[in-house]
Amino acid sequence: MSGVGRCCAGRPxxxxxxxxxxxxxxxxPAVAETITIDTGDxxxxxxxxxxxxxxxxxxxxxxxxxGDRVQVTIDDQQLIARHIEVDLTNRIVRVVGxxxxxxxxxxxxxxxLVIKLEQEALSGEDVLIVTEQIDVVGAAATRLPGQIDVxxxxxxxxxxxxxxxxxxxxxxxxxxxxxxxxxxxxxxTVLVREAPLITLPLLVVPLARPERQPRLSIERGGLNERAVxxxxxxxxxxxxxxxxxxxxxxxDVVPQPSGLQPLGGAVxxxxxxxxxxxxxxxxxxxxxxxxxxxPGFLSRTGAAPEAPQxxxxxxxxxxxxxxxxxxxxxxxxxxVREDAVRPRILEYRAQVAGNRGGITGTVVSQGFxxxxxxxxxxxxxxxxxxxxxxxxxxxxxEPEVERFTIGPLLLRQLGVDVGVFExxxxxxxxxxxxxxxxxxxxxxxxxxxxxxxxxLWSGMELSGYTNFEGHYYTTGERQIDWDTRLAGEQRLxxxxxxxxxxxRDVNEGETPFRFDQIPLRTRTDVTAxxxxxxxxxxxxxxxxxxxxxxxxxxELEGFLPVESSLRLxxxxxxxxxxxxxxxxxxxxxxxxxxxxxxxxxxxxxxQAELELTHTEDLAVRPDRLTGEPTDESVTTVEFDYGLRxxxxxxxxxxxxxxxxxxPGEPREYWLPFEAGLTxxxxxxxxxxxxxxxxxxxxxxxxxxxxxxxxxxxxxxxLELQVTQTFDLPEGGTARSxxxxxxxxxxxxxxxxxxxxxxxxxxxxxxxxxxxxxTVTLQDAPLDGAEEWQVRYVTRYDPDLGTDGGLRxxxxxxxxxxxxxxxxxxxxxxxxxxxxxxxDDLLEVSYLRRASxxxxxxxxxxxxVQGAFGYRATLDNSTxxxxxxxxxxxxxxxxxxxxDQLYLGAIFEDTWEFTGNLPSEPAFDFRxxxxxxWDRCCWAFIGALDTETGDLRLSLTAPGAGRGVxxxxxxxxxxxxxxxxx
Numbered sequence: 007m008s009g010v011g012r013c014c015a016g017r018p019x020x021x022x023x024x025x026x027x028x029x030x031x032x033x034x035p036a037v038a039e040t041i042t043i044d045t046g047d048x049x050x051x052x053x054x055x056x057x058x059x060x061x062x063x064x065x066x067x068x069x070x071x072x073g074d075r076v077q078v079t080i081d082d083q084q085l086i087a088r089h090i091e092v093d094l095t096n097r098i099v100r101v102v103g104x105x106x107x108x109x110x111x112x113x114x115x116x117x118x119l120v121i122k123l124e125q126e127a128l129s130g131e132d133v134l135i136v137t138e139q140i141d142v143v144g145a146a147a148t149r150l151p152g153q154i155d156v157x158x159x160x161x162x163x164x165x166x167x168x169x170x171x172x173x174x175x176x177x178x179x180x181x182x183x184x185x186x187x188x189x190x191x192x193x194x195t196v197l198v199r200e201a202p203l204i205t206l207p208l209l210v211v212p213l214a215r216p217e218r219q220p221r222l223s224i225e226r227g228g229l230n231e232r233a234v235x236x237x238x239x240x241x242x243x244x245x246x247x248x249x250x251x252x253x254x255x256x257x258d259v260v261p262q263p264s265g266l267q268p269l270g271g272a273v274x275x276x277x278x279x280x281x282x283x284x285x286x287x288x289x290x291x292x293x294x295x296x297x298x299x300x301p302g303f304l305s306r307t308g309a310a311p312e313a314p315q316x317x318x319x320x321x322x323x324x325x326x327x328x329x330x331x332x333x334x335x336x337x338x339x340x341x342v343r344e345d346a347v348r349p350r351i352l353e354y355r356a357q358v359a360g361n362r363g364g365i366t367g368t369v370v371s372q373g374f375x376x377x378x379x380x381x382x383x384x385x386x387x388x389x390x391x392x393x394x395x396x397x398x399x400x401x402x403x404e405p406e407v408e409r410f411t412i413g414p415l416l417l418r419q420l421g422v423d424v425g426v427f428e429x430x431x432x433x434x435x436x437x438x439x440x441x442x443x444x445x446x447x448x449x450x451x452x453x454x455x456x457x458x459x460x461x462l463w464s465g466m467e468l469s470g471y472t473n474f475e476g477h478y479y480t481t482g483e484r485q486i487d488w489d490t491r492l493a494g495e496q497r498l499x500x501x502x503x504x505x506x507x508x509x510r511d512v513n514e515g516e517t518p519f520r521f522d523q524i525p526l527r528t529r530t531d532v533t534a535x536x537x538x539x540x541x542x543x544x545x546x547x548x549x550x551x552x553x554x555x556x557x558x559x560x561e562l563e564g565f566l567p568v569e570s571s572l573r574l575x576x577x578x579x580x581x582x583x584x585x586x587x588x589x590x591x592x593x594x595x596x597x598x599x600x601x602x603x604x605x606x607x608x609x610x611x612x613q614a615e616l617e618l619t620h621t622e623d624l625a626v627r628p629d630r631l632t633g634e635p636t637d638e639s640v641t642t643v644e645f646d647y648g649l650r651x652x653x654x655x656x657x658x659x660x661x662x663x664x665x666x667x668x669p670g671e672p673r674e675y676w677l678p679f680e681a682g683l684t685x686x687x688x689x690x691x692x693x694x695x696x697x698x699x700x701x702x703x704x705x706x707x708x709x710x711x712x713x714x715x716x717x718x719x720x721x722x723x724l725e726l727q728v729t730q731t732f733d734l735p736e737g738g739t740a741r742s743x744x745x746x747x748x749x750x751x752x753x754x755x756x757x758x759x760x761x762x763x764x765x766x767x768x769x770x771x772x773x774x775x776x777x778x779x780t781v782t783l784q785d786a787p788l789d790g791a792e793e794w795q796v797r798y799v800t801r802y803d804p805d806l807g808t809d810g811g812l813r814x815x816x817x818x819x820x821x822x823x824x825x826x827x828x829x830x831x832x833x834x835x836x837x838x839x840x841x842x843x844x845d846d847l848l849e850v851s852y853l854r855r856a857s858x859x860x861x862x863x864x865x866x867x868x869x870v871q872g873a874f875g876y877r878a879t880l881d882n883s884t885x886x887x888x889x890x891x892x893x894x895x896x897x898x899x900x901x902x903x904x905d906q907l908y909l910g911a912i913f914e915d916t917w918e919f920t921g922n923l924p925s926e927p928a929f930d931f932r933x934x935x936x937x938x939w940d941r942c943c944w945a946f947i948g949a950l951d952t953e954t955g956d957l958r959l960s961l962t963a964p965g966a967g968r969g970v971x972x973x974x975x976x977x978x979x980x981x982x983x984x985x986x987x
Contacts, residue, residue, distance in 0.1 A: 045073040066095045084108040097123045111185045112137040114149060126151050137185045139213040141165045144181065152245060156181040164943035173941055174198050176209060187214050187242060214240065226270030226973060227259040233269035249284035256301065267975050277301040291337065293322035315345035335360035350377040353386050370400040394521045395443065400425030414460045423450035430520040438518035446518055447480040465497035477522060485515035487524060502538035530554040533566065545573045565591035580608040596624035598638060614647045637663030642677065651694065656681040676705035688718050695719030710734050724748050728761050737764055738772025753786040774804030795820040800845065811846025834861040850885050854878055872897030892917040908938040932980045952980040
């Protein structure tokens, strides 16, 4: 049997059909699985059938598969061996000799493996179990779903470190391995360098994620804070439940000057708290129970003691998206108390939903219990504008009505909601507003009924809907939200349509509850629309209507404005003409008549477009604010014409009756006239240079308001751009920029300069003013962020000296070098400099700011990482630095003494150089020294803070995170400089 056989469709081999039949029978009645048998290139592989008599006298047929390497794959599990026997009668697979069984979570190797398919169990002798976290060796093992039991086993985190003699390990009489969670060993002997050290009755090794591992932390206390010992212990309670058990020990301590004080001093008062966070699963749902108790604390200042705090949460919900007729009810329950947020308030919510006979029923109850009603917090967390304070009981019934029809009527939705509620009173309801809270019963009925398109005669269709929601209260009040729409549309012989829509939207009545309150308004109107398209190039539309009732805005009652438009030549790309009008019948205002003409060039090579719009005010009305008559008649024009390399454009307009001007100013008849000429192209993708010159003229004052140009071009890969706008009529340059960009190399930009002097063009130079100049040179990579930038910035101030001068001059530089390799060393640098330069206001140059982000690996032996920051302040009266300081932010220097031993120091300090602040030391250089001994399967970390004398000792195992940490007080304190604390 060579090659691969897959479910009777493999390549020809010895009896492949029988082999596939064997595997299919073996898996029946399980769900269909993908089965692959691979014997490689062994031509001597074979399948045999043997009839044997079992010790009990029963007969069994054994299928034997042999080959140099037989690999059986069933979905994501593999069995590899040379000799495999399959007992179909008892559904057992046996490996004769050595074999390997591989699953996604572990690998089991051993002799004489036995797999019982019914129980999903595996057993074997002389086994090696390989999981993601640890390896276990044993004399015998039995595997059940989620658990492996090992007899006479051993394990060590050092087994994967390549050590000939392991640093430490464990030998146990019995081991229970739960892959991905924990290892539990009984009667354990601890081995150090393979020598027995101590015997333990029980040992638990966590294998889960860091958040599922035991955590122990100790925080020292002082005069203003309590010492805290925190222990979090994960646990598993059966196959469908797990959690974390927590213990908290708090202590008020009195600091002691000497001695070992793990809590920071002598214990004065002790407190004990803790809790549990339990997660469980059922066949249909999941739940969580969380309980935590923080004890009450006494006050050292004589104030009232702090009350204890409870955190309680119980939640359970089924995981089905929607209840089906064959499923039990869906449940969602939650009970919460969180004293830290809402003291002594217990909130609850329960929902049960089910479906019977096509009717979905949901029962909801939500509320809270306030054990201290006199404090400031008296409401639940969910109390908002849309949620009642309490819902003792609420029943919602929704039948499945999607297919319920009566002739053309289709029932889309139907529901009944019956409940008892307590909520804040509705402030707009006089009878309810006298009370702070109102409790009452409510019946809510809702339905949505649709009239599907109903043909009445040729070309006529009638459609509509009614959406009703009625609230009825035990207080005798009601509130209605009812929206009705009926529409009729008549097709007009294929050249248009006429439609009429009647709509009635009713929001009326009263509710005693705030959460049920809706804006009250009743509006009834009818609208009509006519659309005619008798010819492909002619379209006419008009819309109007009448408002019968609008209780909120009575001024809208009456005829609606008639909106009409006539469009011609919609079927042409080059021509468009429209006429539109809005006629207000109620105000007897014919409105404005707008004419719009659009002409476009149908040729793609010619860019020509003209848009001419005229608005004619058909009736002059007084302005609402000034009372003056206003005529909004105006004509506007926009034009763009030319070829790709030569174009002109302009825009402008004329108002026939502008408003009265300010004293001394002309009437604003003309809109600003803008004109531009473009020669070439402004796109940088081609090599054709371009120049656009534009100006804006005030025709009312007969002057040019602005003049600008934009020039762009390319020389090879170099892109150039110059822009400048002249500020007229005052004169001068409003803004300008000069850019030279070489993609992949650099980009140079200068702003504030005047490439063209205004007087060269006969323009006024303008009054002297403060101007800002910048010159920026930076990296221009094709992708990614820039690596460096240098910028010069200054300001010209005409008030400095006779001819003006420069001030606020600075040179800024940024440099980024990432992952630069020099031989066996690598460096990463991010440098920023801000150099204030001498100018007409500043008499000396000085470094104002600097920062350096540094990471270096020198020959794989010395590592440096951290940040330096420098800042200085200059006293302008004396031209001397009033303050200059250098700050070290977590600057770490690490030396690799051996492959496993690391020594280093962490510096964090501020050095003040001027001496102008005698209360502060010039610098106080007391680093934190550390040593790390990394043995792959364990690590020891020691850190000494030379400023406080605290010695922190940590011992960790692989994947244990912080491990076990202890902080000791020592007299190993470096003396600080004069003035240091």
